[in-house]
Amino acid sequence: MDPQALNDNDVSGQGIRDDDLITLRALSGRFPDIDSATAEIARLAAVLTLPKGTVHVISDVHGEDKKLRHVINNASGTLRPLVQGLFAGRMTPEEFREFLTLIFYPAEVVERLQHTLLDLESLRSYCTRTLRYEFELVRVLAARYSLKRAMHVFPPEYRELMAEMLHQPTTERDEAFAQAIVDALLSRGRALHLIHLTARLVRNLAISELIIGGDCWDRGPRGDRVVDYLRQQPNVSFIWGNHDVAWLGASFGHEALICHVLRLSLRYRRLGQLDEGYSIPLTPLEHLARTVYADDPAAGFMPKLSGMRPDLLVARMQKAAAVMQFKLEGQVIARNPEWEMEHRRLLHHIDLAEKTIEVDGVRYPLSDAYLPTLDPAAPYELSEDEQLCIDRLRRSFVASQKLGEHMLYLVSHGAMYLVRDGCLIFHGCAPVDRAGEFLTMNIEGVPLAGRALFDAIGKAILRAAGHRARKDLDLLWYLWGGERSPLFGKDRITTLERDFIADKATHHETMNPYFELIHEPWFCDRILREFNVDPKDALIVNGHVPVRIEKGENPIKRSGKAITIDGAFSEAYGDHGYTLVLEANRILLAEHSHFESVEAAIRDGVDIIPKVSVVRTWDRPHRIADTERGDQIRGEVRMLERLIAAYRNNELRQSGQRPWAPR
Known part of the structure; x- marks a missing residue:
């Protein structure tokens, strides 16, 4: 550190406000006299010269x-x-x-x-x-x-x-x-x-x-062990992904997300993380599958991997979870009209007599019309058996001590985005239109876009973890798969269509224009400036969308300023x-x-x-001086200089053994 830079921070002789004195008094507990504060300034000045950490x-x-x-x-x-x-x-x-x-x-x-x-x-x-x-x-x-x-x-x-x-x-x-x-x-x-x-x-x-x-869970065998191992590491930070917030919402008792987590775990037969990892018994869902779906061939729900439970039973369990998920998601959409997702409520467009479903004004044949719990007069209401099942499952998710500990760790170490060494890191995208203009999303009735949206979502996730209000938990569901969610980045998630419609045209999910525009340098510079990152030599870093290496895709975008x-x-x-x-x-x-x-x-x-x-x-x-940590250290030095000034001006008394000596 430049010695002159330290001298420039000398605030001796300046008056200190009462609220600043409260902060300095707390700092004096660590540095009780001028010498200890001066020694720490010298130590920090040396630290700034060290190579930045990897x-x-x-x-x-x-x-x-x-x-x-x-x-x-x-x-x-x-x-x-x-x-x-x-x-x-x-x-x-x-x-x-x-x-x-x-x-x-x-x-x-x-x-x-x-x-x-x-x-x-x-x-x-x-x-x-x-x-x-x-x-x-x-x-x-x-x-x-x-x-x-x-x-x-x-x-x-x-x-x-x-x-x-x-x-x-x-x-x-x-x-x-x-x-x-x-x-x-x-x-x-x-x-x-x-x-x-x-x-x-x-x-x-x-x-x-x-x-x-982002995305510690789903598809792989043991998301619980992923977090277990991360908790053993000395310095871990998370960027929240859409799969993470889905598990977060499920752990807080959001019924639609509970069904989503169960459905994916059954689809890939990753049940060990639930019963062994989180002590969440699947007995209620298995009972529903053995009774209500006892005669269902469930051919479209066969699990992708083999295991101890019979494939047919797992398929029926997955289907039972999926049907409950679609009903409960319909309720979430109805509760939140500001999301403008009414077109994604599809169950009332099913004609059981004709075995068809209407999507975006087009009618398609159902590939599976066995829906014993679907009441055409009230398609989004759970049956008595389903309600009993989800109530028991919800209690298990909320009561799981280990799941709760993992979610607390995820929240306390997480953020919507981070900046490290000139790299802007987030999970999915910054939602934009085709011209690259930021799209707004309503948070507590306020339309927000760009960095302001990320910041507001981060606060909402923390609020959901603390208070678990229905509105905030519904937001976690939207973040999982909503069109303007920065964690999702598609116009829709077509799970229902994939499960019940053979026509693959209905399975298509359109990516947000962000994923094409990051090939353009001007657009990357705009994103970086939005998050107060100097575009020179900077990188946008996101995950979420797999790079298809086998098809020759390159993680580094043509702009040279973004990487997946x-x-x-x-x-x-x-x-x-x-x-x-x-x-x-x-x-x-x-x-x-x-x-x-x-x-x-x-x-x-x-x-x-x-x-x-x-x-x-x-x-x-x-060097550390060039990093975000360097900015923090310089802030610490400024506070120490103010503490020294308070000692010299007798606004705070030194509690060290040696009396104050002149410079």
Whole structure:
């Protein structure tokens, strides 16, 4: 930091308002005198000169917990070349493979070693050698951080010991120093435990911030385990996606979203996340399928994967959930006429006698006309059996402790958009018309567009989490699939048509013009300016729409100013995936391929070695001073300068042991 910049912040002699004194008084608890505040300013000035932290952005995980775990463990492929560069020529190929496997899967490797490395001298040799390698790697990674930030991710119970090990080897701290630590731990059975913790520390230091660009759930097997693993990471931020807000609404008891979550879980036979993960029994829905739909062939609802429950039963359960969903969605649309979605209420256009349905003024034959709960006189009312079913399911969703914890984590760490290192990151799109003009959406009766819309939606999601008012929960449903929702970005979601109409013309969903316009530089610049991002060298980053790699699509748009990082992470979508890696001197795009299994990774050293392409490079590596964190630090410095001025002017008294001394 420029010393003159610090002097420019000197506010001595200026009067301080009473409300400012309240803030400064709270700050004085951390910095009780001029010296402590001055020391912190000096520390922050030094921090601003450090290289910016490496940010990894992954989008649309869709329940693929094992693949996500490996991508995080290998830091999107960036750890392998670092280890190679450090230890080339010092490790045999077998030692290199084993060391990488330890870094990626420390718990599993240590458990295996506890059963195989039984000779004390062999164990002593392994621990000494491995800890030396691990801490050499830790020293390289920790040097990128301030000491305070690095120590924050050290395991608390071993923090002081690890700090000592960071300073080894030196002339005074030779092999005897390290060996004494290993021997002390070995004699108490904790040497392998420290190796485990240090391997995890390597991964935590390799990624400064992990940003999930939306959609943790659906299609993949275990959305619950995705969130479980993310909660173990030291610094995670979320961009909310439409699948996330659907699960959020379901957890708060919104009946239409409960049915939607159930239908998708049944379609892809991802039931483990419900019954095992969230302790939500499917018995009420199974009972409805076995009774009301007992004679239904449900041919159009067969699940995509096999499992323990009979396919036909799962198909009937999915259909039962779908019919309830369409009824309940009709009620939501009727409650919210300002959304202008009456054309998406389709059940009253069904003619059971003729076995047809009218969509957009055209009548089509039904591919499935078995609808035993549909009352033509009241098509959007649940039958008695359906009402009993959804009431029981709602109680289970609302009562699930783990689901509630996951949703609290998602809300507390989430936002509609983030800006990192000149990258504007959001999940779906900024809804616009064909001319690129922002489209408005009503929030609490106020038409909003652009950044104002994103900000208002963010507040509404937080409000829904706190108060769970019907209006806010209905908004979560609209965000899942409404035409002007920034999380959706299509004119409609044609689930009913796909389920009940064979004519594929009715299945078409038109993308918002945003997805074409981001190929145009002028449009990208307009979006960036709307969110107060300098368009020079900046990027718009969104997920939501899978890049069809197999069809030759490119994630980087023709404008060079926008990039889509939904690489079909889920096996159900294509089994690829991207990480956007924001390093100090460049931006990388890592393209991931299929991940076989954790077992293969541990047994055979199988790794996802991504295909890496460079998106941006910088003539000068970016420092923390160049980032959003740098702006925060400069704000902290200004507050500290004001605190010092308050001490000097005796508007606040120093509580440190030393009296105030003149400059």
